[in-house]
Amino acid sequence: MNESPKERISPKPSPVGFMLIEVLIALALFGMSAVFLVEGVGLVSKEIVNRKNFRDLEGDLVWIRAQIFKQTDYEKMQDGGDIQALTMGEVRWETEIEMTEVLDVFRVSLTLAYDGSDEFEVEGGEKTYVMYLFRPTWSKDSDFSTDRGRLVDDKRKKIEEMREERRRF
Secondary structure, eight states: OOOOHHHHSOSSOOOOSOOHHHHHHHHHHHHHHHHHHHHHHHHHHHHHHHHHHHHHHHHHHHHHHHHHHTOOOHHHHHHOEEEEETTTEEEEEEEEEEEOSSTTEEEEEEEEEEEEETTTTEEEEEEEEEEEEEOGGGGGSHHHHHHHHHHHHHHHHHHHHHHHHHHHO
16 A cells, blocks of 8 residues: 555645735734723823822922921920922911920921923822921910910829829838
């Protein structure tokens, strides 16, 4: 059963290449992938800009708080004021100051109101911070002097009571 070389070769050669429909499907898939890829890159770049703006805004707020809390004069702190920021424009600030039960420690509620900036894409808004500050000079102010005197007397009495208890034991 020897076969001749002609019998081993298939009678019809298979077609080489792609059909038109296969090429069109591949192009459609490639086009849809490109659209989604470009849209994704746009969203990522927008998010990067938003995060940069937020970081700049937070940096400005930290700087503004530091400038305000450098103020040691009670009257100026109580009055509030305006301060110019790099990315937020002009910032208006107000404070509410309360004496605490701890000697020379004050509860300060700071409110910052800003208009924002179109250049830096920062929207206007308002932030409120509550902080506790140690300010011995503020206790001498007329608003707090009587309260401070009462607080000092209360603390002295408490210390005397504690000393008496120790002596008993």
